[in-house]
Amino acid sequence: MSTVVATREPAELLKNGAIQLMLAINAVIMIYPLFVMVMSSFKTNAEIFSSPFALPAHFSLANAERVWSETNFVRYLANSVGITMAAVTLILLFSTMAAYAIARYQFRLSALVLMFFLSGMTVPLKLAIIPLFIQLDSLGLVDSYAGLVLVYVAMGIPSAVFIMTGFLRTLPRELEESARMDGASEFRIMRSIMLPLARPALVIVAIQNAVPIWNDFFFPLVLITSDNLKTLPQGLTVFIGEFTTDWGVLFTGLTLAALPITLLYIVLSKQFISGITQGAVK
Amino acid sequence: MNIGRRHTTKAFPWRRSLWIASLLTPALVVMVLFVLWPLLSAFRLAFYEFNGLQPTGFIGFENFRKVLFEQPYSGWTWNALKHNIIVFFALMVFENGTAFLLAYALLKALPGHRIHQVIVFLPVVLSAVIVGFLWKLFLHPLFGLVNQTLALVGIGAIPWLGNESTALGSILFANIWHWLGFPTLVLLAGMQRVGKEVIEAARLDGAGDYVLMTRIIWPLIAPSVTIVTILTFIGSFNWFEIPYVMAGLTGSPGGATDVLGLYFYRTAFGSTTTGIQDFGQGSALAVMMFIIVAGVTAIALRYLRRREIEL
Numbered sequence: 082m083s084t085v086v087a088t089r090e091p092a093e094l095l096k097n098g099a100i101q102l103m104l105a106i107n108a109v110i111m112i113y114p115l116f117v118m119v120m121s122s123f124k125t126n127a128e129i130f131s132s133p134f135a136l137p138a139h140f141s142l143a144n145a146e147r148v149w150s151e152t153n154f155v156r157y158l159a160n161s162v163g164i165t166m167a168a169v170t171l172i173l174l175f176s177t178m179a180a181y182a183i184a185r186y187q188f189r190l191s192a193l194v195l196m197f198f199l200s201g202m203t204v205p206l207k208l209a210i211i212p213l214f215i216q217l218d219s220l221g222l223v224d225s226y227a228g229l230v231l232v233y234v235a236m237g238i239p240s241a242v243f244i245m246t247g248f249l250r251t252l253p254r255e256l257e258e259s260a261r262m263d264g265a266s267e268f269r270i271m272r273s274i275m276l277p278l279a280r281p282a283l284v285i286v287a288i289q290n291a292v293p294i295w296n297d298f299f300f301p302l303v304l305i306t307s308d309n310l311k312t313l314p315q316g317l318t319v320f321i322g323e324f325t326t327d328w329g330v331l332f333t334g335l336t337l338a339a340l341p342i343t344l345l346y347i348v349l350s351k352q353f354i355s356g357i358t359q360g361a362v363k
Numbered sequence: 364m365n366i367g368r369r370h371t372t373k374a375f376p377w378r379r380s381l382w383i384a385s386l387l388t389p390a391l392v393v394m395v396l397f398v399l400w401p402l403l404s405a406f407r408l409a410f411y412e413f414n415g416l417q418p419t420g421f422i423g424f425e426n427f428r429k430v431l432f433e434q435p436y437s438g439w440t441w442n443a444l445k446h447n448i449i450v451f452f453a454l455m456v457f458e459n460g461t462a463f464l465l466a467y468a469l470l471k472a473l474p475g476h477r478i479h480q481v482i483v484f485l486p487v488v489l490s491a492v493i494v495g496f497l498w499k500l501f502l503h504p505l506f507g508l509v510n511q512t513l514a515l516v517g518i519g520a521i522p523w524l525g526n527e528s529t530a531l532g533s534i535l536f537a538n539i540w541h542w543l544g545f546p547t548l549v550l551l552a553g554m555q556r557v558g559k560e561v562i563e564a565a566r567l568d569g570a571g572d573y574v575l576m577t578r579i580i581w582p583l584i585a586p587s588v589t590i591v592t593i594l595t596f597i598g599s600f601n602w603f604e605i606p607y608v609m610a611g612l613t614g615s616p617g618g619a620t621d622v623l624g625l626y627f628y629r630t631a632f633g634s635t636t637t638g639i640q641d642f643g644q645g646s647a648l649a650v651m652m653f654i655i656v657a658g659v660t661a662i663a664l665r666y667l668r669r670r671e672i673e674l
Contacts, residue, residue: 194391208601335497
């Protein structure tokens with residue numbers, strides 16, 4: 082027995098060392114490019130080209146000032162914040178309402194309605210962009226916030242209904258029943274008793290939808306043409322077209338665009354990971 | 364006990380129905396207007412000729428015939444399709460293969476494993492536009508980080524994105540860097556569900572890492588592998604943003620990075636260089652992409668699920 086332990090332990094140590102080395106190399110590959118991106122945002126063009134690996138000589142904000150004053154960056158950022166917040170709010174509102182009806186009441190078409198929502202989860206809406214474009218055009222919603230938000234809401238509802246229905250079904254009946262005996266209205270029961278309990282599920286649904294909407298490029302590319310309505314990823318392509326040779330400004334734009342979601346991710350990494358992998362991890 | 368409930372269901376049935384209907388209406392209206400109707404129309408419009416935004420007449424399978432068999436369209440279609448297939452297999456091997464190794468390394472729960480999980484997932488939360496541009500700058504032949512690093516060990520400047528033989532691989536690399544964390548953490552979650560007891564029991568029976576991985580973990584994480592495979596397939600056939608940002612709308616150089624997503628977008632919404640814009644042919648492409656994705660997913664699900672049941 083003791084000989085087995087003696088031969089196993091160095092081997093185990095070696096193996097663990099190899100694993101740590103592999104994870105460390107991977108971490109460098111993941112982090113170093115982002116580190117260079119952030120450092121380059123403080124550099125002048127000449128510095129980036131001549132000494133790409135060095136830290137910046139001065140932590141100069143000259144590039145950031147140019148992004149602020151010479152581009153529409155702040156406008157793009159504000160548009161992305163507004164569109165993401167509007168879409169996520171409506172997804173939470175509409176899906177929770179529908180899920181509440183399906184989960185908490187028995188009615189004849191309930192299974193059919195749930196099936197309808199679930200089948201929406203399998204539809205890649207990108208491939209229906211042509212009729213969607215014609216539809217929005219006929220409603221006068223092309224090149225407007227409303228059109229883009231409605232598309233995101235439609236995309237988000239199916240999986241949100243799925244998650245919320247599953248969660249709301251797990252809540253105990255007794256709470257609802259006793260409130261009803263006390264004479265509370267159906268709306269009050271939903272609003273004041275059931276929904277506060279659903280908060281953890283609402284957070285997951287919010288993150289699961291907010292990240293892809295915030296990052297989306299395809300739908301704004303097709304649906305938005307006015308510069309003042311462009312979202313951050315879309316605006317970035319405009320901005321990069323204007324500053325092709327000015328790498329300091331380019332890296333600054335990329336850094337500033339990555340900053341908000343990266344900070345949020347660092348604070349809420351657990352919720353981000355479970356929100357984004359939700360659906361693939363049962 | 365049930366007085367309250369009977370009160371609402373029996374005494375005011377219409378009020379209850381109205382309440383339920385009003386809860387369901389907003390979500391249903393949005394779904395019908397912006398998912399169901401566009402999807403059904405997508406199939407119908409593929410059989411029409413277009414003048415701008417207006418369908419002008421039913422032309423049967425003419426749009427399909429053009430994109431599949433009439434030059435130059437058919438050449439573009441098959442070239443793009445070929446690249447989508449390459450992308451799928453490359454991602455299965457390099458992205459998911461690496462993810463599997465990383466997941467197994469993380470499963471050991473050595474010191475620091477949580478921070479490694481957060482790190483590998485960090486690029487996943489960034490927009491493909493940011494990732495694409497960042498790597499486009501890094502892959503610049505003269506001033507890019509990649510060639511500057513290679514120059515340190517004496518390797519000459521390689522025009523990664525300008526060379527037909529390296530362009531697709533370079534874009535795939537950026538994509539793998541972007542998404543690696545996703546399959547890693549999905550597979551890790553699958554491995555963690557196998558359970559410590561099973562792994563310890565196998566270890567007590569004398570199973571080494573190799574046997575443990577091939578005989579115990581690999582078969583037991585079949586559901587996660589199924590999901591990752593299917594999502595990779597769907598992702599490969601919807602691939603658009605990173606190639607658009609890194610290689611442009613025409614899949615430069617010379618169509619070496621063209622994929623169906625780019626070709627579809629060009630056909631439907633017009634390319635700046637050719638100015639062609641055809642909703643009919645675009646719809647035909649979309650329908651074919653939909654059939655490929657839905658068909659292969661259904662077949663794969665059946666085949667891969669059988670592997671799960673056999674256990």
